[in-house]
Structure formats: structure tokens, C-alpha cells
Amino acid sequence: MSSFSAVVMAAGQGTRMKSATPKVLHEICGRPMVAWPVIAAQEAGAERVVVVAGPNVDLGPALPDGTRTATQPTPDGTGGAVLAALPETQPGIPVVVLSGDVPLISAAAIEELVAAHLHANAAATMATTLLDDPTGYGRVVRDAVGHVERVVETKAPGDATAAQLQIREINTGIYCFDHAALADALPRVGTENVQGERYLPDVLTLLRDQGLIIAAHVVEDPALTFGINDRVQLSDVTVIAQRRILEHHMRNGVTIIDPAATYVDAGVTIGQDTTIEPGTTIKGATTIGANTTIRSSYIVDATIADGVSVGPFAYLRPGAHLADGAKAGTFVEIKNSTIGAGSKVPHLSYIGDADVGPGTNLGASTITANYNNKTKAKNRTTIGANVKTSVDTTLVSPVSLGDGAYTAAGSVVTQDVPARALAIARARQHNIEGYADRE
Incomplete structure (x- = not known):
């Protein structure tokens, strides 16, 4: 088991939940959504787990003992969230970035991601998965040696070629970074986009432009990477989580x-x-x-x-x-x-x-x-x-x-x-x- 820090992004507004309760505080099988990836990271052996929240949300009571917190002062995107957490992470060991609204990620999957990252000697490793129907998702394009060349978005006609649309491998939004590489590149990510936000995937572009390796690790079970945006998806994920809890007890x-x-x-x-x-x-x-x-x-x-x-x-x-x-x-x-x-x-x-x-x-x-x-x-x-x-x-x-x-x-x-x-x-x-x- 390799040492690493984990950052759990949990500052999103979650407006599609249509709730006065912050999205990541909605419960799944009796446990707040945000606590699921935190516990998975702890079980995987994280030296530190840092949860990033917005300035007016207290996630503390929902978090397991030993969890650190950081505040993202303004809603400036996923890059801004990780930048706010970076001072709480431990230098010299990898940083795994998780999302508070992707609760099914397992300790084993995190361990495998860190191991793949270290084995590839990469500056960053993207967790990917294969979908039978990847419609609407960004496709992962690899180079001749299997490293990530780029992620092609497919939201509008013409974004991707016919060949790229046949790719089933997608980006899950879960990453493992070399700490020093992340700390160097993240402050250089700009906000020149419609939303005026820092996008964490832009770090990958900067690192690749420096000639550094961007690896990809396939998560075999796509359900581990399911995200939650509304109550329909909350219900879908709860069904999966409940079945896994019951199977755990039955096997014991x-x-x-x-x-x-x-x-x-x-x-x-x-x-x-x-x-x-x-x-x-x-x-x-x-x-x-x-x-x-x-x-x-x-x-x-x-x-x-x-x-x-x-x-x-x-x-x-x-x-x-x-x-x-x-x-x-x-x-x-x-x-x-x-x-x-x-x-x-x-x-x-x-x-x-x-x-x-x-x-x-x-x-x-x-x-x-x-x-x-x-x-x-x-x-x-x-x-x-x-x-x-x-x-x-x-x-x-x-x-x-x-x-x-x-x-x-x-x-x-x-x-x-x-x-x-x-x-x-x-x-x-x-x-x-x-x-x-x-x-």
C-alpha cells in the first residue's frame, strides 16, 4: 500500500437536486454522500484526506474522524477546489483527487489507481472506464505507447471525428497527480473560458506540454465512477450501494x-x-x-x-x-x-x-x-x-x-x-x- 493524500471536491452547489440541503449531505444508506469517498480513501491508506467545501457550508459533522477541510472561497471550478486543498496535502507523495458526488469509488480502486500511477512514473494518471454507450462523454485518446494524448469532448456535432466517437473509454474525473507537478502547474491554469473557472483537466495539458507522462488507468466497474446530479441518480446509486452492503453481510x-x-x-x-x-x-x-x-x-x-x-x-x-x-x-x-x-x-x-x-x-x-x-x-x-x-x-x-x-x-x-x-x-x-x- 503506497502513501498518498486525497482531495475530495465537495463545494458544488448541486442546484439540480432542488433541495435546501447541500447535495453532498444527502444520505446514501444512512451515510452522507460526501463521507463515502472519504472513507474509501481512508481505507485505501491515505495519509491525509482533505474535503473542499464552499464558504457557507459546514461539512464537518458529516465527515469521519481525521478528515481535514479546506474552503474554496469563490466558485472557480475544479481547479480552484484542488488549489484550495493543496496546502493541506502532504508534499512528496501523490495526490488523489476524488469527487464528493461520486460515492461508490472503492478503496481497492483507489489503491489500484495509485499503484498504476507510480508504475507509469507519470506526472498525472487519469482514471478512465469503458462504457457500452459513451454518448455525451469525453473520449480518451491515447498515443502510440498508451499514454493519454487528449480528451475529446462530444457535446456538439463536429467536436469529434467518426473514429473518435467509436472510442468507449471515457474520463471519470478521478485523478492521481505527482504532488510537485501538480503544485507547479495548478497555479498556472487560467480562467479564460465562458464560466471564468479553473478546470482541473487543464493541468494535464500543461504537464503534457512539458513532455511529462499522462497515464490512464481503467476502472473495470463503471458503477464505481457514477456521479450524482439529481435525485434520480441518487436513487440509482443508492440501489447499487444497498446491494453491495447486503452482499458484504451475506458473504460474511x-x-x-x-x-x-x-x-x-x-x-x-x-x-x-x-x-x-x-x-x-x-x-x-x-x-x-x-x-x-x-x-x-x-x-x-x-x-x-x-x-x-x-x-x-x-x-x-x-x-x-x-x-x-x-x-x-x-x-x-x-x-x-x-x-x-x-x-x-x-x-x-x-x-x-x-x-x-x-x-x-x-x-x-x-x-x-x-x-x-x-x-x-x-x-x-x-x-x-x-x-x-x-x-x-x-x-x-x-x-x-x-x-x-x-x-x-x-x-x-x-x-x-x-x-x-x-x-x-x-x-x-x-x-x-x-x-x-x-x-
Whole structure:
């Protein structure tokens, strides 16, 4: 693995997204778009990763730890973006230039680009790819030894010859530069064009005019270089990213019954021999252990240990923690609560802000009433080990149930229940004879 710096250009306006949110902050499988190439560069071994943003956009919260940032003070093109980042890069090692709206680039592809650049002893190396239909893209014209001679644009009739239009190799906008060559040429790039911008590809022309080598490296999978300009393309890329996430888990020993009906965010970890059934969504920084079964459920930022059963139709919200062998059954919602080892919340229950000990069984429609409207605060409920609540039990927090305690069906528990005691908290039944016969 060779040392290099990476620059991720992320200062574009993204007007075609038609959104108040900057384009590169739109999420793909739970991760901001701009974070995808940053993480790929880090995984490829980048010494430094510099993200270039506009002057009024704070990308910091969306970036992984260790990412440096630079500001492009005026929207003066891709050349201006890299020029703004150059002081943050490390001299003496190559500079890889990526785009914040090309999120599928992989660590392996970046490593291969850097290796090809060094092998060619090039001043710059262009990442290219082959398209079956390259209509509208600039064609890469190589010289007799295979180096890049120029890129021919094809946007208007007459831009390219018939022979050039047959070329399938296109420029992806991803580059690797020798640091010294880039630092020398980039300030000399002019703005004599309609947009008044510095174009990064103009660096290649300057370097070639100096007799330096401009190499090309073919990225075998064109999807790695797909860019996003609007929400249709965002959707297309998300489908590809989601399939790759699922394939990663499946190859690591997770059974996903129907990938087309399963959604898993990029930050999720899942243990071996776990089964994910259709209709399941797993989001955020959720961790799932081994030998667990998830059935048609929605899970966000939860921790699920080994041998757990979830669903069908469970909702595990942030802070839900299910220990080994626990169960969250049908139409169960758990939030900011710990469910002890082997404990079961089988169906039709809401457990919020609670700590449940091991071996406990919470009957159908057990509710923790955790919100105090008067104080506007949420209080915790503590349920011990081997507790059994009967159906339709409401626990009004803050309340504690000791180990081995019971509750009677239909009880509203407002006071602590001692260990091994039975709490009966309901009105005495009274039947009125002949009530239905009254007029």
C-alpha cells in the first residue's frame, strides 16, 4: 500500500437536486454522500484526506474522524477546489483527487489507481472506464505507447471525428497527480473560458506540454465512477450501494432471505448465522450479534446480542439493548431500554426508558408510562429478574419491581413492588344486574 493524500471536491452547489440541503449531505444508506469517498480513501491508506467545501457550508459533522477541510472561497471550478486543498496535502507523495458526488469509488480502486500511477512514473494518471454507450462523454485518446494524448469532448456535432466517437473509454474525473507537478502547474491554469473557472483537466495539458507522462488507468466497474446530479441518480446509486452492503453481510455469514425487500445502512454490523427476513429495515449504528433472527422489523441505533428473536413487526428505537437470548415480539416497541438475558417482551407492548433484568416475561400490552407531563421529564422503570407481568399492565415511572415479582392483569402500578410479591392495582369489579334492559 503506497502513501498518498486525497482531495475530495465537495463545494458544488448541486442546484439540480432542488433541495435546501447541500447535495453532498444527502444520505446514501444512512451515510452522507460526501463521507463515502472519504472513507474509501481512508481505507485505501491515505495519509491525509482533505474535503473542499464552499464558504457557507459546514461539512464537518458529516465527515469521519481525521478528515481535514479546506474552503474554496469563490466558485472557480475544479481547479480552484484542488488549489484550495493543496496546502493541506502532504508534499512528496501523490495526490488523489476524488469527487464528493461520486460515492461508490472503492478503496481497492483507489489503491489500484495509485499503484498504476507510480508504475507509469507519470506526472498525472487519469482514471478512465469503458462504457457500452459513451454518448455525451469525453473520449480518451491515447498515443502510440498508451499514454493519454487528449480528451475529446462530444457535446456538439463536429467536436469529434467518426473514429473518435467509436472510442468507449471515457474520463471519470478521478485523478492521481505527482504532488510537485501538480503544485507547479495548478497555479498556472487560467480562467479564460465562458464560466471564468479553473478546470482541473487543464493541468494535464500543461504537464503534457512539458513532455511529462499522462497515464490512464481503467476502472473495470463503471458503477464505481457514477456521479450524482439529481435525485434520480441518487436513487440509482443508492440501489447499487444497498446491494453491495447486503452482499458484504451475506458473504460474511448472514442469511438475507430477500435482498430486494431488506434495507441495511452502511454503519450496521451483523454477526454470523443471523437471519434477516423480508420487510426489515436496519439503520444507524445498529449492532446485531450471531444466531439472531430478525423478522419484518424496523431497527434504529440498537444493540442486539446473540441468539435474540426480533419481530415480526417490532420497532427497536435508539438505545434499545437486547441481551443474549432476549425476545422482542410482534408489535413491540422498545426505546432506550435494556432487556436482560433470556427476557421476553412477546407482543403488543411499549417499553421505554426501562431496565429489565434477566429471565423476565412481560405480558401482552405491558406499557411503561415513562413521561411526566407535569415535569416534562422522562423517568425510568426498573424491572428485576424473573418478573412476570400479566396482560394489560401499565407501569407508571418511576417505579421498581423486585426480583420474582408478579402483576395482576389490568393493573396500573404506581408504587414499587417488593420481590416475589403480587401487585393488584385495579378497581374491584361490580356487575349491575339487568342493565341492558333499562330504557
